[in-house]
Amino acid sequence: MTSLTPILTRSWGDETPWKLESYEKAGGYEGLKKALGQSQADLVQLVKDSGLRGRGGAGFPTGMKWGFLPAPDGGPRYLVVNADESEPGTCKDIPLMMADPHLLVEGVAITSYAIGSHHAFIYIRGEVVHVYRRLLKAVADAYAAGHLGKNIHGSGFDLDVTVHAGAGAYICGEETALLDSLEGRRGQPRLKPPFPAVAGLYARPTVVNNVESIASVPAIVRGGADWFTSMGTERSTGHGIFSLSGHVTRPGQYEAPLGITLRELLEMAGGIREGHELKFWTPGGSSTPIFTAEHLDVPLDYESVGAAGSMLGTRALQIFDETTSVVRAVSRWTDFYAHESCGKCTPCREGTYWLKQILHRLEHGKGEAGDIEKLVDICDNILGRAFCALGDGATSSITSAVQLFREEFEAGMTQPASELFPPERSALFDYTPRRSAGAAAGAVHA
Structure with a gap:
């Protein structure tokens, strides 16, 4: 049986892991000091050799992404950390920042040095105010301790870090929409090319990485590429x-x-x-x-x-x-994607709207002839044709659910999901159906 590897989560059980003194006591910022004594090219090569792949979903090699930046031209270049974790079910970056924010801050400092950036941004989901405040405090403490700011640890390297809270748009998890939002514009995906490595934030070379990707860097610097590749598989290391x-x-x-x-x-x-x-x-x-x-x-x-x-x-x-209705689960996810579509491209804007309508019919036992085929057809017309990955993601659960559980969708022609799969059976907590105000008033009057 494979064992757990508590590296990013090693301090989560401590009493105050988010405090600077706790982090430094456990060896925190030693990786930064070691990195500042190496050349930038060596650090980029180290991350390439480690095989670290982006932990935000796409799995693109992190070191290769850093290497895409053009040669320095005397102008600024930026590091942007994508901390806009908003997808249903995804909940790793927020607890990481809450429990151990200095791990991310140290990773930001090392990465910024490696790519030659003197200003880094952490774009965090606006709804998680408690995490936002904790990250702000961690950055302020890092400045006070000399881990950020001017001439970090006498190396001659300067770095400023800005923590920016978004306004609650899932689409800003797409890297170019995130950059537009950072620049003060409406968050919508950009046409690529040019890619952010060439023309990103403020039209300057930019690296955009996920929280977990950047937080993995300090341990790689301390332990080395061979240590990191000793975990995982040959092509999915760590x-x-x-x-x-x-x-x-x-x-x-x-x-x-x-x-x-x-x-x-x-x-x-x-x-x-x-x-x-x-x-x-x-x-x-x-x-x-x-x-x-x-x-x-x-x-x-x-x-x-x-x-x-x-x-x-x-x-x-x-x-x-087995108590869960696949149709109802997929319908809830589709509600989310329809709501979060930025509306820039027709396949996603119109397609998610119609997917939502059809799934609602099937969920309530009011499906019409041809609805299942229409669902699959709409998905086929979104997949690969949307401006960004949001449209593709909205179709994935639907097409796979129809393939694996078609009989449940067929049952939706005549029977509501609430009868086939009563919600109280799948609820994790006490389930009390919500009554309307009128019904409640009637009960009191009676």
């Missing part, structure tokens, strides 16, 4: 945070080498809740094709999950047992 939620006995964050299986993670998490069995699950969040119990032993690395027909994504493992 460790990662797997977020287990839903109908599992002990939900939470499980940090393990890439390539671990859901069966192994479920054993660590106490299995499916007592008296129930696994029905379906997401390997990488709600924007990835769903899996079933047949996929329990698929190694959770980029290549194996892709070969099995899905994507590793953000490793948001949402677990659903």
Whole structure:
């Protein structure tokens, strides 16, 4: 059985892991001091050799992304950390920043030095005010301790870090929409090329990386590339945070080498809740094709999950047992994507709207002839034709659900999902149906 690898999460059980003194006592910022004694090219090569892949979903090699920056021309270049974690089921970056914000700050400082950036931005989801405040305090403490600011540790390297809170738009998790938002414009995806490495923030060379990607850098600097590649698989190296939620006995964050299986993670998490069995699950969040119990032993690395027909994504493992309606679950996810579509491109703007209408009909047992075929057809007309990945992600769960559980969609022609799968059976907490104000008043009057 694969063992857990508490590296990013090693201090989460401490009393005050978010404080600077706690972080430094555990060896924090030693990686920064070591990095400042190396050349920038050596640091970029170190991350390339480690095989670290972007932990935000796409899995693009991090060191290669850094290497795409053009040669210095005397102008500014920027590092932008994408902390706009908003997808349903994805919940790894926010607890990481809450528990150990200095790990991210140190990673930002090392990365900025490696790519020659003197101003870094952390774009955080605006709704998580408590995490925003904690990150602001961590940055302020890092400045006071000399880990940020002018002439860091006598190296001659200067770095300013700005923490920016977004306004609650999921689309700003797309890197170019995030850059537009940072510049004060409406967050909408940009046409590429040019890519951010060439013309990013303020039309200058920019690296955009996920929180977990940047937070992984200090340990790589301290431990070396060989240490990092000793975990994971040949092409999916290292460790990662797997977020287990839903109908599992002990939900939470499980940090393990890439390539671990859901069966192994479920054993660590106490299995499916007592008296129930696994029905379906997401390997990488709600924007990835769903899996079933047949996929329990698929190694959770980029290549194996892709070969099995899905994507590793953000490793948001949402677990659903036999009490759950697939139609209702997919319908809720589609509501989200329809609401969060920025409206810039027709396939996503119109397609998600119609997907939502059809799924609502099927969920309430009012499906019409041809609805299932129409669902698949609309998905086919969105996939690969939308301006960014939001449209593609909106279709993934639908097409896979129809393929794996078509009979439930067919049942939606005549029977509501609430009758086939009563919500109180799948609820994790006490379920009390909400009554209308009129009904409540009538009850009191009676």
